[in-house]
Amino acid sequence: EVQLVESGGGLVQPGGSLRLSCAVSGFTFSSYWMHWVRQAPGKGLVWVSHIKSDGSSINYADSVKGRFTISRDTAKNTLYLQMNSLRVEDTAVYYCARGLQGDVWGQGTTVTVSS
Amino acid sequence: QSALTQPASVSGSPGQSITISCTGTSSDVGGYKYVSWYQQHPGKVPKLMIYDVSSRPSGVSNRFSGSKSGNTASLTISGLQAEDEADYYCSSYTSSNTRVFGGGTKLTVL
Numbered sequence: 443e444v445q446l447v448e449s450g451g452g453l454v455q456p457g458g459s460l461r462l463s464c465a466v467s468g469f470t471f472s473s474y475w476m477h478w479v480r481q482a483p484g485k486g487l488v489w490v491s492h493i494k495s496d497g498s499s500i501n502y503a504d505s506v507k508g509r510f511t512i513s514r515d516t517a518k519n520t521l522y523l524q525m526n527s528l529r530v531e532d533t534a535v536y537y538c539a540r541g542l543q544g545d546v547w548g549q550g551t552t553v554t555v556s557s
Numbered sequence: 558q559s560a561l562t563q564p565a566s567v568s569g570s571p572g573q574s575i576t577i578s579c580t581g582t583s584s585d586v587g588g589y590k591y592v593s594w595y596q597q598h599p600g601k602v603p604k605l606m607i608y609d610v611s612s613r614p615s616g617v618s619n620r621f622s623g624s625k626s627g628n629t630a631s632l633t634i635s636g637l638q639a640e641d642e643a644d645y646y647c648s649s650y651t652s653s654n655t656r657v658f659g660g661g662t663k664l665t666v667l
Contacts, residue, residue: 489657499654501654537602543608
């Protein structure tokens with residue numbers, strides 16, 4: 443069974459850092475693009491970042507560029523999102539999603555940025 | 558990276574057909590075949606309904622169909638059912654090698 447399981451969310455003060463993880467199973471991780479997408483409370487989906495299957499192509503939404511870093515560890519079948527200089531507006535549920543079209547999503551992990 | 562434009566809400570009666578539009582630019586929707594549609598029920602994870610403009614993943618009802626004309630993509634749901642009531646989001650690849658979502662459309666089944 444294909445599974446994506448996010449972890450690492452929590453409550454953090456503005457300016458703080460968090461590292462999200464997305465552990466995958468049931469498919470060949472190294473063959474797929476992966477994405478991070480977030481959803482603020484009561485709001486719509488917003489694309490955050492993606493990374494190519496081999497890590498050779500990475501990009502970010504303007505709102506997180508320079509603050510967030512996406513990476514992947516094929517040996518651990520895990521996708522990461524390092525989030526630095528967090529802002530109140532980064533508060534959201536963060537989802538990882540598989541593939542160019544996002545055909546499988548994790549259940550999400552909640553990040554709350556508040557003082 | 559402006560969001561794609563979707564109507565905030567649409568509604569229809571059971572058995573009817575509805576269409577949700579998703580308008581972008583030649584740098585996203587109009588320039589690529591990589592348009593997807595997602596369904597999200599309250600408190601649930603988004604589910605892929607359409608990819609590559611008009612392809613359906615296995616297991617998705619053939620009542621769901623997608624199309625594109627110029628810079629506007631569309632999702633049509635025929636034979637509307639109560640279980641279709643949800644939020645729907647379009648997404649497109651962009652010329653900047655990023656992705657962009659629409660603002661979402663709330664579908665109400667009357």
